[in-house]
Amino acid sequence: MSRKRKQGHTGDAESANNLNLTCKGTGTKRKFEDEAVQNSTSGGRKKNKSQDIPIRKGAGRLTKFDDDDANEVSQEPIAITQNGKPTGASSSSSASLQPPSKVASKPPRNYHRSEGAEKFERKTQRHHESKGKFPSNTHNETKHNAPNPSIQLVKRRDALLPGRKSLPIWPHAESIRSALRKNNVLVLTGETGSGKSTQVPQFLTSEPWCTKCIAITQPRRVAAISLARRVAEEMGSLMGNQSPAAKVGYSVRFDNASGPNTRVKFLTEGMLLQEMLRDANLEQYSAIVVDEVHERSVNVDLILGFLKELVARGMGKRKHPLKVVIMSATADVDALVNFFDQNADSNTGSSANSADNSAATEPVDSKSVSKCFVEGRQYPVKMTYLPNPTQDWVESALKLIFQIHYKEPLPGDILVFLTGQDTIESLEKLVNDYAEGMDKDVPKLLALPLFAALPQHAQQRIFEPTPNRTRKVILATNIAETSVTVPGVRFVIDCGKSKIKQFRNRLGLESLLVKPISKSAAIQRKGRAGREAPGQCYRLYTEEGYAEMEERTTPEILRCDLSHAILTMKARGIDDVLSFPFLDRPPREALEKALLQLLHLGALTDTGSITESGSRIAKLPLTPTLGRVLVEAVEQDCLGDAIDIVSALSVENIFLNLVTEERKEEAEEARRELFRREGDHMTLLVTVQQYAEEHADRKLWCQKHFVSHRAMQNVMNIRKQLHEQCKRLGLSVSEERPPPSDAHTKAILHCLLKGFISNTARLMPDSSYRTLMGNQTVSIHPSSVIFGRKTEGIVFTEFVFTGKAWARGVSAVQLDWITEVVESIM
DNA sequence: GAGCACTGC
Incomplete structure (x- = not known):
């Protein structure tokens, strides 16, 4: 400055x-x-x-989350028991949200993520991660050597009951149950603080139709984990991975805490979609509760479309039909009701039902979708x-x-x-x-x-x-x-x-x-x-x-790249994506653009059906482009290296951005051994590999090289997951890594070109770069290791517009390599 | 020689 x-x-x-x-x-x-x-x-x-x-x-992951239900109890003045003490609910949810005392007492003043701050983060992160391993993060007595854990659990459960009974949703329990007995779909509007996320699954577990598990989706990991902990306490159960008998669990990326007898499972939307690819009819579930629908993530829109079809189909050999609860905070119920209604017309003739206790006589026009409105608690x-x-x-x-x-x-x-x-x-x-x-x-x-x-x-x-x-x-x-x-x-x-x-x-x-x-x-x-x-x-x-x-x-879904969403649909056997039941239909142009992109990636055939590599890509936790890179790497025999690069591309920047000139020079010197003149991708590869080979002190290694340790830990998680997933998909990673050579580098860059052929540009006589597809002017971002260099062609993994079109994550390639790949695609 | 909201597998 x-x-x-x-x-x-x-x-x-x-x-x-x-x-x-x-x-x-x-x-x-x-x-x-x-x-x-x-x-x-x-x-x-x-x-x-x-x-x-x-x-x-x-960057920063939060330990605090926004959830109506876990917070409401602690924040409601009503949540005071008769003896004048806060209810268990109250004390627990607030306590669980406190930072570790060490951190609380000594917050570093500077909030930028400096190297020093990173150390701090790691400490807190570890603390929070460790909390997940215990049934309760709030009551020490249940953690270690508790004399009798089950008595503790029951005590805790009973202590929480009065708080639950005072929630606005509590009086609606019976009408929710009866609504789902009559119809398979319920649209529930619950304002902030109604208690819907924690209570609705518990209302349903003892229903006659509920012989298997109930899934509740959440848009965020923290919410899924915290809600599961809370509901486990309320049900007097351990967490799913702690005991075979545990009734409550959760499943988020890198962290599955569900067991064979889990009856209530909180999971992120992305996890449910992954499960739907493996188990198309969701056989293991009796009910799917889709929470926070009003946030309208792409994933939730996909889930709703898939569920609509599942409900309409009747799902063959199920003994009990799948029950679906759609929960939303806003009052835009009608769109959701209509969405599920249309298919029901041909399916069932059961009469409409309103489970709404509080609203006056609402005109009943739906055929097999119930509605329920629960007031919130708001000053x-x-x-x-x-x-x-x-x-x-x-x-x-x-x-x-x-x-x-x-x-x-x-x-x-x-x-x-x-x-x-x-x-x-x-x-x-x-x-x-x-x-x-x-x-x-x-x-x-x-x-x-x-x-x-x-x-x-x-x-x-x-x-x-x-x-x-x-x-x-x-x-x-x-x-x-x-x-x-x-x-x-x-x-x-x-x-x-x-x-x-x-x-x-x-x-x-x-x-x-x-x-x-x-x-x-x-x-x-x-x-x-x-x-x-x-x-x-x-x-x-x-x-x-x-x-x-x-x-x-x-x-x-109306403003993002649809290729990932469409590949997911195709992988679920939806041939005609143009007629997919979208709650909001993206413009035809966007759908076609995505279909074309998938065709270029070799994920679809020119008749639009999914290819073998397409279904592999769909099962990888990556964007289709990065997935394509891995699939190609099998052919080129460089899967191990490609996984390293793709893992590094999947996280936030692993290189610390240095502000002062002095530090910049220092960092440049320290990173010299990592930087590769071939470009950012080979630089990432070297960085990941050196980090992985460092067994003595990785933290120190990061400090020395001005690399974010937290980002690298994340890279290693993803790397491990990708290795496992590739193994499962029958893509073998050879143990032996070939020594660095020009041919090997070319093979790796060839894989990148297969995934990012639309992100290629060539040098023009005026020293600017123009994309080969689209003839758009792009500039190499100053954060790139080849910034300022002139090379006949580039491939880049990120293309952003901020005042100017920037290519980030750039590698130098020869024009004939590009031509080669283009010819193989067209 | 730039600078970027928020999620997620």
Whole structure:
């Protein structure tokens, strides 16, 4: 960061004292150099970074998660037992969400993921991972040498019962059961805090039709794991991998905790899809509960389509038909009911049924889908809009933060929704600067950033108790909308924007844009103020602005690359993907583009049926392009090396991004032995292999080479999984690795070309690169090891648009290699 | 010589 900028900030701090802290006032002298409203990418302000950070992309995993059910109990005032102590539910869920005390007591000040911070992360990560091995992460007495575990479990179960009975969903148990006895499908709308995720499976386990397991899908791993732990406690059971008798389990990538007698299994959506590829009729389940449908991930859309067909087909030799429960937080029930209804017309004549106790007489027009609405628990939230639209919502947020702080009594933290790391960091700096000038008798302000690229220990700071006479201001991305529930919040400031990834079909590249959020997202953000007490929400837009917003966030399936989704369909035997029952149908162009892409990958034949390698690719936990690389590597006899490269491409950047010039030079020197002039992929290969061969101290090795240890641990997990999966698919990895040679390098790059033939470009006379398919100008990203080099052709594994089209993950190739591959495909 | 929201197998 330049000195000039720094001085600029100091100047801002001075002007802060003159700030007119009224909503209308425009008296700030501060002017932001760029405004993400117009363009997130242009003219980015330099960040005030004093430490080295890795290039962000994915990163911190959270131990805290957002789930209605696991949190609700702890946050409801009702969850107090008669003896005045918090219910077991309450104490457990809050306790389980606390950071380890060591971490809590000594958070490092700098939140960038520095090498030092990495050490810290590993500690916390290990701590959290170890928690998963115990039946309860909250009650030490059940962990080790408990005198009689089963008595403990029963005691715990009984202690939790009163809390469960006070949940809004509890009175609906019987109507939910009877609805599913009559019909196979139930659409259940449960507002935040209703208890649906934990209770619905338990309501169903003793039903006559429920002879096997119930699956409950979740969009996120943390949610699946935490809910399973919670339900295990409530049912007085161990976790599925601890005892053959255990009734509750979960299944997420790299972590399967289910057993032969698991009756209730929480799993991520992706895991259920994988299971559906192996067990097309879901024979092992009596019911599938699809939770958080309103989030509308691609996976959930696929699951819904598959389930619709499964229900319509009747599934042959099943003794009891498969029951399906669709759970959603928003009131958009009708679309879901209609979706499952249409097929039911021909299937059954049973009469419609509404299990809705609370709503008045709802017109009953469905034939075999039940509906149920469960009210949530939410305190009222007072809404304030801006009188006039603003472009500068960082400034508006700043004013509001201080306005609230001066006016409103403690306690009551402020949660500000912003678009990304740079706006968060600007506002953090401003809040801190301005807070310095506050009178001594005014309570302090503590600004805490929150975004996914933030390392875990820094994210954990939001869960630490607020110091005396202090108000927290959490500056967050939309991670706080769904993934993380920030405790203590009574004020929400919503900028009304978020960054959204958009896939452009024509160019086949994606870009990240700042766009207005939808009404449903705005409502979700507002709701964050009313979880613990009545709250207030300030929207940094006008009421008209709100009225102009889209009703719902565009489902992911309408704005992403569909090749993975379509390959999954094909692998499930859906021949005509154009007639797949989509809840929202992607444009024909997008479907055709994806079909063509799969054809080029050799995953489909030109008549559109899946090939043998196509079905192999579908079973790999990779994008079709990366899967194709592995399949080709079998032919080229370099599968082991290809797995190493693909594993490294599957995680966030493994090289730490260094900020200061000094550190950059240092790192360049240290990494010299890793860098390969052939390009980024061979560099990744060497890095993974050297790391794998390091047996003494891998952590130290990473420090020495300025490599992220956490990312490398992840690489090793994926590598192991890919080895196992390839073995299962009959793709053999030879033990012997051929020694490095030009021929071997060519073989590896040939595999990459097979997967990424549309990501190739050639050098033009004017020194720019143009893609061979599409004739688009691309530039080699400065993070590449061959940045600045001129080579006749390149292949790249990532193509992003941020102000300019960038190729990232680049290798040098000869043009005739490209031609060779193109000819083999066409 | 750039900079990226959030998930997941």
